[in-house]
Amino acid sequence: MASAKFSVSFAGPLVTMQDAGRPGNMRYGVAASGPMDRLAFDAAHAALGNKAGLNAIEISLGGLMLQCTEGSVSVAITGGDFVVEHAGQKTGSWTILTIRKGEKLAIRAGKAGSWAYLAFAGDLASEKWLGSQATHASSGFGGGVVQGGQTLVVADAAVREERAGEIAQPEFASDGAMRVVLGPQDRYFTAEALEHLLSAPFAVSDAYDRMGMRLNGPTLEMEHALSIPSEPIVRGSIQVSGDGAPTVLLADHQTTGGYPKIATVISCDTDRLTQLRAGQKIRFASVSTQQAVDAARDYAQQKAQYLAQISVARGTLAQRLMRENLIHGWADD
Amino acid sequence: MEPRFKPVADHALLVTFSDVISEEAHAAVIALDQAIAADAPDGVIETVPALVNLLVSFDPIETDHSTVESHLRTQLKGLESRKIIGVDRHVQVCYEGPFAPDLEAVAAATGLSQEAVINAHLAGDFHVLMYGFSPGYAYLSGVPKAIQVPRKPAPVRGVPAGSVIIAGPQCLITTLTMPTGWSIIGRSPTPIFTGNPDHPFLFDVGDSVVFERVDLKTYEELCKEQVDG
Numbered sequence: 216m217a218s219a220k221f222s223v224s225f226a227g228p229l230v231t232m233q234d235a236g237r238p239g240n241m242r243y244g245v246a247a248s249g250p251m252d253r254l255a256f257d258a259a260h261a262a263l264g265n266k267a268g269l270n271a272i273e274i275s276l277g278g279l280m281l282q283c284t285e286g287s288v289s290v291a292i293t294g295g296d297f298v299v300e301h302a303g304q305k306t307g308s309w310t311i312l313t314i315r316k317g318e319k320l321a322i323r324a325g326k327a328g329s330w331a332y333l334a335f336a337g338d339l340a341s342e343k344w345l346g347s348q349a350t351h352a353s354s355g356f357g358g359g360v361v362q363g364g365q366t367l368v369v370a371d372a373a374v375r376e377e378r379a380g381e382i383a384q385p386e387f388a389s390d391g392a393m394r395v396v397l398g399p400q401d402r403y404f405t406a407e408a409l410e411h412l413l414s415a416p417f418a419v420s421d422a423y424d425r426m427g428m429r430l431n432g433p434t435l436e437m438e439h440a441l442s443i444p445s446e447p448i449v450r451g452s453i454q455v456s457g458d459g460a461p462t463v464l465l466a467d468h469q470t471t472g473g474y475p476k477i478a479t480v481i482s483c484d485t486d487r488l489t490q491l492r493a494g495q496k497i498r499f500a501s502v503s504t505q506q507a508v509d510a511a512r513d514y515a516q517q518k519a520q521y522l523a524q525i526s527v528a529r530g531t532l533a534q535r536l537m538r539e540n541l542i543h544g545w546a547d548d
Numbered sequence: 549m550e551p552r553f554k555p556v557a558d559h560a561l562l563v564t565f566s567d568v569i570s571e572e573a574h575a576a577v578i579a580l581d582q583a584i585a586a587d588a589p590d591g592v593i594e595t596v597p598a599l600v601n602l603l604v605s606f607d608p609i610e611t612d613h614s615t616v617e618s619h620l621r622t623q624l625k626g627l628e629s630r631k632i633i634g635v636d637r638h639v640q641v642c643y644e645g646p647f648a649p650d651l652e653a654v655a656a657a658t659g660l661s662q663e664a665v666i667n668a669h670l671a672g673d674f675h676v677l678m679y680g681f682s683p684g685y686a687y688l689s690g691v692p693k694a695i696q697v698p699r700k701p702a703p704v705r706g707v708p709a710g711s712v713i714i715a716g717p718q719c720l721i722t723t724l725t726m727p728t729g730w731s732i733i734g735r736s737p738t739p740i741f742t743g744n745p746d747h748p749f750l751f752d753v754g755d756s757v758v759f760e761r762v763d764l765k766t767y768e769e770l771c772k773e774q775v776d777g
Contacts, residue, residue, distance in 0.1 A: 238593060238594060239593065239594045240594075240683075240748075241594055241596045241603075241605075242594065242595060242596050242597060242679060242753065243679050243683065243748070243749045244679035244680050244681065244682055244683045244684055244685050244686075245683045245684075345745075345748055346745065351683065353682070354682065354683055354724050356683065395557070396555055396556070396557050398554050398555065398556070399554035399555070399556055399562045399564075443567070444567075444568070444569050444598070444599040444600045444601075445598060445599060445678070445680055445687075446562070446598045446599070446600070446601050446603075447562065447596040447601070447602075447603035449556055449557065449559070449560055449603070449605065451557050452556075469680065469681055470596060470679065470680050470681075471596070471598055471678060471679075471680030471681065479556050479557035480557065481557045481558045482557060482558055482608070483558075504558070504612070504613045507555075507558035507608075508608045508612045508613070510558065511558040511559065511609065512608065512609055515609050
C-alpha cells in the first residue's frame with residue numbers, strides 16, 4: 216500500500232507521538248508514558264479498525280495543523296470536545312474523515328477537554344525507545360514532540376470510507392468524584408488533612424503537564440515535617456509537597472520521590488481526570504481496595520464492549536442505502 | 549524484618565521494610581524483588597525496588613491485593629538466608645579539567661588534595677540502591693565518609709549527561725542534561741543506556757559498581773568508539 220505524508224504547519228506545546236506506552240521499566244526510572252486519556256486513544260484506533268496500541272498523535276490545548284502533501288488516508292480524532300476543521304467543514308472531535316493530498320486538517324481546543332488523539336489508518340512512523348514510540352516528554356525519548364515544519368509519514372495508508380462519520384462517545388465512565396484508595400502514606404497526615412482531601416473541592420491549577428496536575432485547595436498538613444526515604448510512585452499517586460499542595464502524578468511521572476502520597480486515584484478514573492482543565496473543580500472520594508478492584512473490572516468490561524461496538528464499520532453510503540432497502544423490502548412483505 | 553503491606557489504588561502493593569534507610573531494609577527489598585523475578589505471582593506486571601520498599605504492581609483484572617499479598621508473605625518466609633545476587637559493573641571516569649568543576653571545592657572542604665579525593669572515590673564500595681528521578685538515573689551507595697560533602701547553596705543548571713556526582717553518601721551518574729545542587733567530580737564515557745534491547749540499562753538494583761580512572765585522551769577515544777558503533 217502507498218504511504219501518505221503530511222507537513223506540520225503548526226503544533227502547540229506538548230503535542231507528542233504516543234503509542235500504548237512502555238510498561239515494565241519503572242525499575243529503571245522510566246515511567247510507562249503513553250496516552251494521558253487511554254480510553255480516547257483506544258477508541259480512535261478501534262473506530263478506525265486499527266490494531267490496538269498503534270502510534271498516534273496526542274494533541275494538547277495548543278492544537279495541531281497539518282497539510283497532506285502526498286497520498287490519502289483516513290483518520291480518527293477522539294478525546295474531549297475539540298474543534299476539527301477539514302476541507303472547509305467544521306466538526307467536533309469523535310469523528311472519522313479522509314484527508315487527501317493538498318487538504319488541510321486543523322485540530323483546536325474546543326469547549327472541553329485537555330487532550331485529543333489523531334490516529335491514522337496506517338502506520339505513523341517515528342523513533343522508538345525501549346520498543347515503544349510513546350514520548351516521554353521531559354526527556355524527549357520515544358517518538359518525540361511534534362513540531363512545526365516536521366514531515367509525518369504514514370506507511371500502508373488506507374482509505375476507509377465505510378468508517379467515515381461520527382464516533383459514538385463512551386457513556387459508561389463515572390462523572391462523580393475521583394475515586395481514591397487512601398495511602399500509602401496517609402499515616403503522615405493530620406486528621407484534618409484527610410478530611411479536607413475527601414470533602415473540599417480542589418481546582419486544577421495551571422501547573423498541569425504530562426508529568427502531573429497540581430491542584431489548588433485547602434492545605435494538606437502533615438503530622439511531622441519529615442523526609443521519607445525516596446520511594447516508588449505510580450500514575451495516579453497524589454503526592455503532597457512541603458507547602459501542603461497536592462499534585463496528581465500522571466503519564467510521565469517520576470518513578471520515585473520523597474514526598475508523601477496521601478492517596479492514589481484508581482486507574483479507571485485517571486482518563487477522565489486528565490481531560491479536566493485549569494480552573495475546573497474536582498472532588499475525591501475514598502473507596503476500599505475491593506471497591507477499587509471491582510471498579511477496575513467493571514470499567515475494563517464496559518470499555519471492551521464499547522470498543523467492540525465502535526469497531527464495527529457502518530459501511531459506505533451505498534452499503535448503508537442497500538441495507539435500508541433490504542430492511543424496507545423485508546418489512547413490506 | 550516484618551514488612552508492612554499497603555495497597556496502592558487498585559493495581560499495586562507497597563511492601564515497606566523500614567521507615568528509615570538501612571542496609572538491612574534494602575537487602576530485604578532486593579531479596580524480595582529477586583524472589584518475585586524468579587517466581588512472580590499470577591498477574592504481577594512489574595516491581596520497583598527503592599531504598600526501604602518494593603512496589604509490586606499487578607493487573608487488577610487478573611488478581612487482587614490480598615491474593616498477591618499472601619503469595620508474597622509465603623515468599624518472604626524463605627528469604628532470611630538468601631544471598632543477594634549482584635554483578636560487578638565497571639564504569640570509567642575522567643576526573644580532569646572541565647569534567648570535574650567541583651573537585652577543587654570538595655578538596656578544600658574535606659582538607660584532602662584533589663588526588664586524594666579521586667583516590668577516595670575510586671576506593672568506594674559502591675552498590676546500586678535504586679533508579680529514580682529520571683530515566684536511567686541510578687543511586688549508588690558507598691561514597692567514603694572522607695569525601696561526603698553537603699549540597700551547594702544553589703543548584704547548577706544544564707549539567708551534562710555522564711556527569712559523576714557525589715551527593716552526601718550517594719554517588720550518581722547523570723543520563724540527561726539536568727540541574728544538580730551536588731558536587732560534580734568527573735565525567736563518564738560509559739553508557740548507562742546500553743543500546744542492547746535485552747539489557748537496556750547498565751545496572752540492575754543490587755549490582756556492585758567499580759569506578760576506573762581514565763585520562764582525557766582515553767575518555768575521548770571511548771566516546772568516539774560509541775559514536776562509531
